[in-house]
Amino acid sequence: MELDEHLFRREAGRIVATLTRIFGVQNIALAEDVMQDAFCRALEVWKFRGVPENPSAWLMTTAKNRALDVLRRERTACTFAPELGRLLENERILAPAVEELFHTQAIQDDLLRMMFSCCHSRLPEEAQVALVLHILCGFSVDEIASAFVSSHAAVEKRITRAKKVLAGSKRLFEVSVADVSARLPAVQRALYLLFNEGYHGASPESAVRVELCQEAMRMVRVLLEHPLAATPATHALAALMCFDAARLPSRVDLSGNLSSLFDQDRSLWDSGLISEGQSLLELSAKGPELTEYHVEAAIACVHSMAQRSEDTDWGTIVSLYDTLMGIQQSPVVALNRAIALGQRDGPERGLEEIRAIAHRDRLAGYPFYHAALGQFEFRSGRLEIAREHFRTAQALARNTMERQFLERRICACKGATSAPLADEQNDQSTVEARSS
Amino acid sequence: MSEYVFLYRGGEGGRSPERAQQMMQKWMAWFKEMAEKGHVKDRGQPLERAGKLVNGKQKTVTDGPFAETKDVVGGYTLIEARDIEQAVELSKGCPIFEVDGAVEVRPVMKLNM
Numbered sequence: 001m002e003l004d005e006h007l008f009r010r011e012a013g014r015i016v017a018t019l020t021r022i023f024g025v026q027n028i029a030l031a032e033d034v035m036q037d038a039f040c041r042a043l044e045v046w047k048f049r050g051v052p053e054n055p056s057a058w059l060m061t062t063a064k065n066r067a068l069d070v071l072r073r074e075r076t077a078c079t080f081a082p083e084l085g086r087l088l089e090n091e092r093i094l095a096p097a098v099e100e101l102f103h104t105q106a107i108q109d110d111l112l113r114m115m116f117s118c119c120h121s122r123l124p125e126e127a128q129v130a131l132v133l134h135i136l137c138g139f140s141v142d143e144i145a146s147a148f149v150s151s152h153a154a155v156e157k158r159i160t161r162a163k164k165v166l167a168g169s170k171r172l173f174e175v176s177v178a179d180v181s182a183r184l185p186a187v188q189r190a191l192y193l194l195f196n197e198g199y200h201g202a203s204p205e206s207a208v209r210v211e212l213c214q215e216a217m218r219m220v221r222v223l224l225e226h227p228l229a230a231t232p233a234t235h236a237l238a239a240l241m242c243f244d245a246a247r248l249p250s251r252v253d254l255s256g257n258l259s260s261l262f263d264q265d266r267s268l269w270d271s272g273l274i275s276e277g278q279s280l281l282e283l284s285a286k287g288p289e290l291t292e293y294h295v296e297a298a299i300a301c302v303h304s305m306a307q308r309s310e311d312t313d314w315g316t317i318v319s320l321y322d323t324l325m326g327i328q329q330s331p332v333v334a335l336n337r338a339i340a341l342g343q344r345d346g347p348e349r350g351l352e353e354i355r356a357i358a359h360r361d362r363l364a365g366y367p368f369y370h371a372a373l374g375q376f377e378f379r380s381g382r383l384e385i386a387r388e389h390f391r392t393a394q395a396l397a398r399n400t401m402e403r404q405f406l407e408r409r410i411c412a413c414k415g416a417t418s419a420p421l422a423d424e425q426n427d428q429s430t431v432e433a434r435s436s
Numbered sequence: 437m438s439e440y441v442f443l444y445r446g447g448e449g450g451r452s453p454e455r456a457q458q459m460m461q462k463w464m465a466w467f468k469e470m471a472e473k474g475h476v477k478d479r480g481q482p483l484e485r486a487g488k489l490v491n492g493k494q495k496t497v498t499d500g501p502f503a504e505t506k507d508v509v510g511g512y513t514l515i516e517a518r519d520i521e522q523a524v525e526l527s528k529g530c531p532i533f534e535v536d537g538a539v540e541v542r543p544v545m546k547l548n549m
Binding site: 049 | 451453456511
């Protein structure tokens with residue numbers, strides 16, 4: 001029997017979440033040890049005897065048995081979850097109680113509870129994201145460090161601190177009506193950041209890390225399965241991820257080059273994910289709440305509906321960006337709005353709008369700001385100026401893919417000796433920046 | 437054809453779930469490749485890393501084995517190969533080397549010799 005890709009990672013989150021529920025949040029390290037142990041056993045046994053019929057159940061049972069061993073051995077030495085106290089005194093009821101805690105529905109709730117616990121208000125956002133990846137997605141410190149272009153030591157420190165805060169919270173987050181709605185925005189935000197790190201991340205090796213996007217989508221689906229967490233905003237966030245993920249197959253072309261929204265081979269877009277996005281977007285249109293996820297998903301939806309880039313309904317996109325500016329004013333959103341305006345009304349208008357961005361200086365270190373300037377100058381036929389902008393952008397680029405992408409722009413400036421043709425929509429490569 | 441035992445020493449783990457899964461998939465691919473070529477007589481068994489050591493005339497029982505972690509036998513496989521050279525060649529495909537483990541290749545004694 002073949003194993004699902006990333007099965008161990010997926011199960012790791014479920015196992016740690018459930019074990020932490022049993023051992024108590026102060027014993028999260030113990031939960032992780034037991035989880036590691038279950039995987040070591042799986043590795044040892046399966047390589048000789050083959051993968052069992054139901055690998056997930058095998059892992060869960062192994063973890064459960066180990067948990068029982070630990071509870072029996074440590075019952076006096078350790079303080080476990082308070083609700084376990086009574087059970088620990090009586091072996092006869094301990095095993096069935098633990099059995100109950102490993103029930104499928106209970107595990108699903110544990111996952112949600114753990115997700116909300118990781119997004120503790122006393123933790124900075126980057127620590128929340130790291131904790132979600134570590135505990136719920138089973139990423140090791142090294143794997144997180146490489147995903148976030150950080151050193152092992154830095155990530156380890158961040159996670160250790162975060163776990164201390166978690167342990168200090170005394171108990172896991174209780175998924176109740178009032179608490180869920182209070183913390184849900186933080187959870188959504190962390191998953192949004194996780195997805196974006198995969199989609200627009202600053203990794204030196206690759207501009208796109210599909211894995212991170214997949215993990216974020218998996219976690220959003222957990223939210224969607226819970227009635228209290230499946231709010232319109234969660235649906236909108238899920239829709240946004242679907243639309244963006246649908247374009248992942250074309251974001252990097254066959255030669256490994258980063259491909260802009262304008263150059264992408266749209267036939268590669270995943271139509272299944274696009275229609276899933278559309279259904280989710282419909283479900284998100286309930287109630288009075290309009291979040292940035294709604295608007296961003298709507299923008300992504302408009303893009304997904306254009307068969308060719310020149311078919312894009314820029315008028316609608318501009319008005320959506322106007323709405324987005326009302327919800328979340330940031331220079332990056334303003335830049336995207338300016339780009340959309342430039343697409344609708346021509347490059348001079350685009351340049352004008354970029355120059356009018358409030359706090360424009362905050363974009364100075366952002367490569368795609370310079371690339372956008374370059375692109376509009378290019379379209380206006382000022383090739384020298386365009387090339388300078390592309391060079392600045394290239395110097396700020398964060399990985400080889402971005403650098404090569406901008407190199408092609410620089411070459412295009414040399415190649416076009418006279419003013420470029422008026423209709424060169426096909427050769428546009430503006431940016432797809434994201435407000436993160 | 438002669439028989440050889442592979443004893444796997446040390447090389448436990450994979451410190452992240454993803455690594456553990458990758459390691460296991462490599463092991464299975466390696467076994468599969470050897471089996472397809474008819475070299476696997478018995479895939480063998482994994483062994484617990486800790487057990488008891490019964491020793492001496494007094495038959496003293498202690499927790500064992502005493503060897504360092506990197507030397508502890510974690511499992512065995514019965515292999516068929518033309519000669520020791522071929523058995524050694526086969527062992528080189530074992531993923532255990534990626535995690536600082538070792539394979540001990542031991543010929544099974546032939547009775548007719």
